Amino acid sequence: MPALKVSSDQRAELRSQAHALKPVVLVGAEGLTDAVLSEIKVHLDAHQLIKIRVFGDEREERIAIYEEICDKLNAAPIQHIGKLLVIWKPESAQPAVKAKRGALPSAREAAVEAKPGKGRAPRVVTVVKPSEIPMRKPKAKAVLVRGNERVTQGGNIKRAKKRQTSAKRSHQSSK
Numbered sequence: 039m040p041a042l043k044v045s046s047d048q049r050a051e052l053r054s055q056a057h058a059l060k061p062v063v064l065v066g067a068e069g070l071t072d073a074v075l076s077e078i079k080v081h082l083d084a085h086q087l088i089k090i091r092v093f094g095d096e097r098e099e100r101i102a103i104y105e106e107i108c109d110k111l112n113a114a115p116i117q118h119i120g121k122l123l124v125i126w127k128p129e130s131a132q133p134a135v136k137a138k139r140g141a142l143p144s145a146r147e148a149a150v151e152a153k154p155g156k157g158r159a160p161r162v163v164t165v166v167k168p169s170e171i172p173m174r175k176p177k178a179k180a181v182l183v184r185g186n187e188r189v190t191q192g193g194n195i196k197r198a199k200k201r202q203t204s205a206k207r208s209h210q211s212s213k
Contacts, residue, residue: 042114044126052087052116056124061091069094070103079111082127087116090123160184165193 044052062081065074081088090107092100104123108115117124163183168176183189186198 042108042112042127044114044116049114049116052126053124056087056089056116059087059089059124061089061122063088063090065090065092065094065103067093069099070106075107075110078107078125082111082113082125086129087124087126090125092121092123094121163189165189167193 062085063074063078068074078088078090092103094100094103100121100123101118104115104118104125107113107123107125111125111127113125113127115123116126161183162180164178165181166176166178181189181195183195187195188198190196
């Protein structure tokens with residue numbers, strides 16, 4: 039598959055977006071293996087625009103890796119500065135059912151379509167709470183639990199606390 043072609047205006051816009059990104063894939067001494075390619079593909083599918091760091095002193099070798107990645111994954115080369123490579127692949131076409139609606143599915147629809155399993159979010163959880171009056175039956179209620187939430191034993195939903203960041207390393211703050 040040949041690499042995608044991008045106009046210079048589009049390339050400039052993508053370079054400005056990639057400026058704040060950190061490398062998500064590292065290519066080591068082994069070079070471009072199948073495992074590294076599959077990892078790049080996963081990140082491209084998730085983010086569309088990624089940075090890759092290639093450890094190697096040979097410029098020609100890095101350029102060859104850059105071109106090979108773009109050719110094999112049908113991605114567009116955006117920028118090559120030193121050991122950093124920026125690659126972009128547009129979103130793949132949505133399935134036909136979702137494309138007809140013209141919008142992304144709601145969180146509840148996504149929970150129903152997702153495979154059931156522990157820790158997958160968003161998901162619908164059935165919570166049974168005892169009623170305030172002891173003579174009444176407990177009520178079952180379906181609750182939507184998102185990625186940063188959990189259900190306690192009492193049936194309440196709690197959000198995760200924000201991670202504490204170091205005052206010394208303000209440049210490494212997560213966004």
